[in-house]
Amino acid sequence: MSEGSAAKIHAALIARIAGGALPPGAALAETALASEFGVSRTPVREALQRLAQDGLAERGARRAFVIRRPDPAAMAGLFEAVGEIEGAIAALAAHRMSEVERAGLEALLARGETLPGEDYPAHNLAFHDALRRGAGSPVLAEVLAGLELQTLPWRALNFSRDAGRSAQSRAEHRAIADAILARDAEAARRAMQAHVAGAFLALSHSNRNPPQTDPSHDA
Structure with missing residues (x-):
């Protein structure tokens, strides 16, 4: 029972991180989470330890878990690796996408043009x-x-902190898709790498200029 509860809590917390509800530095209080999920503290502790193993949580003040804060050097290295892998994926997609998949990609982009800002993060993932x-x-x-x-935790902040990032991301998606639809693998690779670099630069800027918060929220 503990294993199943821990997995459920772990999945729920990851969804909250992805949606921006748990930003870097947010506290993960065992007692509050146990009450929310209607379980003892044991499966909560297991779920938080899994988050730590995933690299998503870390020990904060008084040894309590918090969502991991970005380390600039680690963040740069991770985004560099993501750019290389996603670039390779875009290049392969240019070669391998079926006509049905290409039509679906075009339709997905069209839907994204009219989405409100709060719906764009999910659209970005779908792309x-x-x-x-x-x-x-x-x-x-x-x-x-x-x-x-x-x-x-870091990518979830991109659209919530930068009002112009959604429009920029749409333009970058269009460049990637145009290259894929033209079956130009190298152009698709470069466009995707530029897209990931753009996300990293936007996030770096937002981390240098974080929104002001009420210190009591960290308690």
């Missing part, structure tokens, strides 16, 4: 998932999933 499927490389997809998990 990248479409390329992953179109590339047809389970090995690269698995490597990328591991890297993305480590960058999850």
